[in-house]
Amino acid sequence: MSKRLGRRFFARPALELAPELLNKVLVTPIGSARIVEVEAYCGSEDPGSHAYRGPTPRTEVMFGRPGHLYVYFTYGMHWCANVVAERSGTAGAVLLRAGTPLTGVDEMTERRTRARRPRDLCSGPAKLCQALGIEGDHGGLDLTTAEMGxxxxxxxxxxxxxxxxxxxxxxxxxxxxRWRWAVPGIPDVSRPPVGN
DNA sequence: ACCGGGATGTTCT
DNA sequence: GAACATCCCGGTG
Incomplete structure (x- = not known):
């Protein structure tokens, strides 16, 4: 008994969307994880955002329709996934930073050979992607239609x-x-935010 | 527990 | 050529 989130849910500012994504469930063909840590990125108003200096080939999906996936490659080896927020023309995104594994734990454990305990499977933005099999091919996919599962x-x-x-x-x-949010008391985070 | 450094290659200046 | 929305390992205390 769970329902897929639709376009309307994503079509709002990243600062609003980010905390609303906590406790939602990210599902891929590999398995699923409950989202427990997120960060907001606010496009042209945010010097920390990849979209700060306008669209580039890499970041154009952030300027497109909400509810799509913005996937980027960093440090020469890691993939990280964002949910696109805002309406077309305005760049905004929410980085999925950590999750609690729900289903497909065996498959995730095979993919994350370095993880020593379950809480290490998805406790970081690149760990989450590695565990759930999200890579560059998934960039731009539409979450509202469960594209690529x-x-x-x-x-x-x-x-x-x-x-x-x-x-x-x-x-x-x-x-x-202070644009990072987490579910309090959950150990499966990249690192606990200080205070609230 | 905490800290420092190396891996590794795409992206943009 | 520099920066990079990270992760892992090995050192020390």
Whole structure:
């Protein structure tokens, strides 16, 4: 008993969408994970965003329709996945930073050979992608139609009433903004935000 | 537990 | 040529 999220859900500012994505379920053909940590990126107003200096071949999907996946490759080896927010023409996205494994744990464990315990399977943006098999081919896919078997679903678990909030991770610019949210008390995060 | 450094290649200046 | 929305390992305390 879970329902796929539709276009309307994603078509709002990243700062609104981000905390609403907490406790939703990311589903791929490999398995599924409950989203427990996210970061907002606000396009042209945000020096930390890949879209800050306008569209490029890499970032054009961020300027397109909401509910699509923006996937980027970094540090020569890692994939990371964002959900596109806002309406067409305005760049906004929410980085999926961590999840709690739900189904397909055996497959995820095979993919993440370095993970020593279940909480290490999806506890980071690149770990999450590796565990669930999200790579460059998935860039631009439409989550609202479950393209390539990937979607985000609501299984009836509401977002936390008081999410933990803190600064974003790993940025040289815009790192002072407290645009990261997490489900409080969950160990499967990249690192716990300080306070809220 | 905490910290420092290396891996590795795409993207944009 | 520099930067990079990261991860992993090995050192030390």
């Amino acid at each position: 990937v979607s985000i679903r609501d299984d009836g678990t509401p977002p936390p009433a008081r999410p933990a909030q803190g600064v974003r991770v790993g940025l040289s610019k815009g790192g002072d903004l």
